[in-house]
Amino acid sequence: MTESTAHTDLWPAPTATGAVDATVTVPGSKSVTNRALVLAALAAEPGWVRRPLRSRDTVLMADALRALGVGIEETVSSSSSPAAGPDAAGEAWRVIPAGLHGPATVDVGNAGTVMRFLPPVAALADGPVRFDGDPRSHERPLHGVIDALRALGARIDDNDRGALPLTVHGAGALEGGPVEVDASSSSQFISALLLSGPRFNQGVEVRHTGPVLPSLPHIRMTVDMLRQAGAQVDTPESGGEPNVWRVSPSALLGRDLVVEPDLSNAAPFLAAALVTGGRVTVPDWPERTTQPGDSLREIFTAMGGSCELTEAGLTFTGTGRITGIDADLHEVGELTPVIAAVAALADSESVLRGIAHLRLHETDRLAALAKEINELGGDVTETEDGLRIRPRPLHGGVFHTYEDHRLATAAAVLGLAVPGVEVENVATTAKTLPDFPELWTGMLGSVAGATVAGS
Ligand SMILES: O=C(O)C1=C[C@@H](OP(=O)(O)O)[C@@H](O)[C@H](O)C1
Numbered sequence: 001m002t003e004s005t006a007h008t009d010l011w012p013a014p015t016a017t018g019a020v021d022a023t024v025t026v027p028g029s030k031s032v033t034n035r036a037l038v039l040a041a042l043a044a045e046p047g048w049v050r051r052p053l054r055s056r057d058t059v060l061m062a063d064a065l066r067a068l069g070v071g072i073e074e075t076v077s078s079s080s081s082p083a084a085g086p087d088a089a090g091e092a093w094r095v096i097p098a099g100l101h102g103p104a105t106v107d108v109g110n111a112g113t114v115m116r117f118l119p120p121v122a123a124l125a126d127g128p129v130r131f132d133g134d135p136r137s138h139e140r141p142l143h144g145v146i147d148a149l150r151a152l153g154a155r156i157d158d159n160d161r162g163a164l165p166l167t168v169h170g171a172g173a174l175e176g177g178p179v180e181v182d183a184s185s186s187s188q189f190i191s192a193l194l195l196s197g198p199r200f201n202q203g204v205e206v207r208h209t210g211p212v213l214p215s216l217p218h219i220r221m222t223v224d225m226l227r228q229a230g231a232q233v234d235t236p237e238s239g240g241e242p243n244v245w246r247v248s249p250s251a252l253l254g255r256d257l258v259v260e261p262d263l264s265n266a267a268p269f270l271a272a273a274l275v276t277g278g279r280v281t282v283p284d285w286p287e288r289t290t291q292p293g294d295s296l297r298e299i300f301t302a303m304g305g306s307c308e309l310t311e312a313g314l315t316f317t318g319t320g321r322i323t324g325i326d327a328d329l330h331e332v333g334e335l336t337p338v339i340a341a342v343a344a345l346a347d348s349e350s351v352l353r354g355i356a357h358l359r360l361h362e363t364d365r366l367a368a369l370a371k372e373i374n375e376l377g378g379d380v381t382e383t384e385d386g387l388r389i390r391p392r393p394l395h396g397g398v399f400h401t402y403e404d405h406r407l408a409t410a411a412a413v414l415g416l417a418v419p420g421v422e423v424e425n426v427a428t429t430a431k432t433l434p435d436f437p438e439l440w441t442g443m444l445g446s447v448a449g450a451t452v453a454g455s
């Protein structure tokens, strides 16, 4: 969290004066889209990524792969693929793999997936690839990827910083093999090495050596998508050693993949049902998924709502009463900001644990949530590994967002119940959810008497 941001634009968060009753179509998953792009770029044949998320993080990924020589064409497709399903017509990315070339320059913005997933890809290029990004990207942990790639045979020039900016001197191939990584600061270190692993001469065997590994569902997502692309992956869950993942060298298939809705970005909309005692349906909620956002069904039910998965999607219904929770969120850390906002509106205390690594996300999320909710009259304290939230009556005010999309959506949730919340730089939601203000007001359009604070 840096103290000051240059943004002066304030978005008056709409206050709900009634129960929401809406269906909200949530755009595609950032995590699935960016994995799909990387795997398609490394494949031996062209593939499709349908219903991709088009947001800052995914456009940065596509542009970076293009800079390395991969063809990515935007199309409006009417799919004839059975895999795509009857209603999968619509926008798609056609990915045409090619030899990976340097010199190239990659702007990672502040996308963890781009800054961590692409250095291993760059090691396969035939020349130098320079990586840089937003000022915050220089502070986010990358040492796990850098050290592991060096151990696997890559040459990287990072001025001994263990962080961005850096240059990967691609040599056209990487030896690969066994490597140890402390991924306690980001699961993305492991995902990064596994995703490119099939293309290393010896494949890769990644052993996590540090304390608790966060975001395991995201590693499962990596493994799942690798397997669907034809890779052979051994995991702790498939009978392998604890904390060891092994990917064999192989060609990857070009897939026809339909991206699921981003279930973590469904969080503010489901929260609206909880906060207003209303009902929100998110269509196309997958029956089976590796996305951490699927845990919202359990977490928000524990906080006082109920949910039902039908053909129409996931319908979440609130009662207007919110109960605090004591929850370990280390597997689903990216859900924390919205859960914290809901907890601040509950009728009992919450403790959110297991999320110390959030201090290294888009901003220091623990510090930012505590400061901003407290500035609205709340009582949030940082613990060693999370937050303690004691609900108090809140008042309006400016909610600073620190270039963090999830801080902005959390603020919108507070604004439903607290008149006069003004969200600084709501446009920062474009990192993963570009149409957030429109989706939000569209959802509230279904509330009789919805008002916009400050208007
Ligand atoms: O692999 C991914 O797509 C992600 C993994 C998680 O990262 P961390 O393990 O760094 O928390 C998550 O928070 C991030 O939003 C997306």
Ligand SMILES: C=C(OP(=O)(O)O)C(=O)O
Binding pocket: 110, 111, 112, 113, 334, 361, 362, 406, 432
């Ligand atoms: C931590 C997040 O993003 P990133 O992929 O940049 O790590 C997030 O989206 O909550």
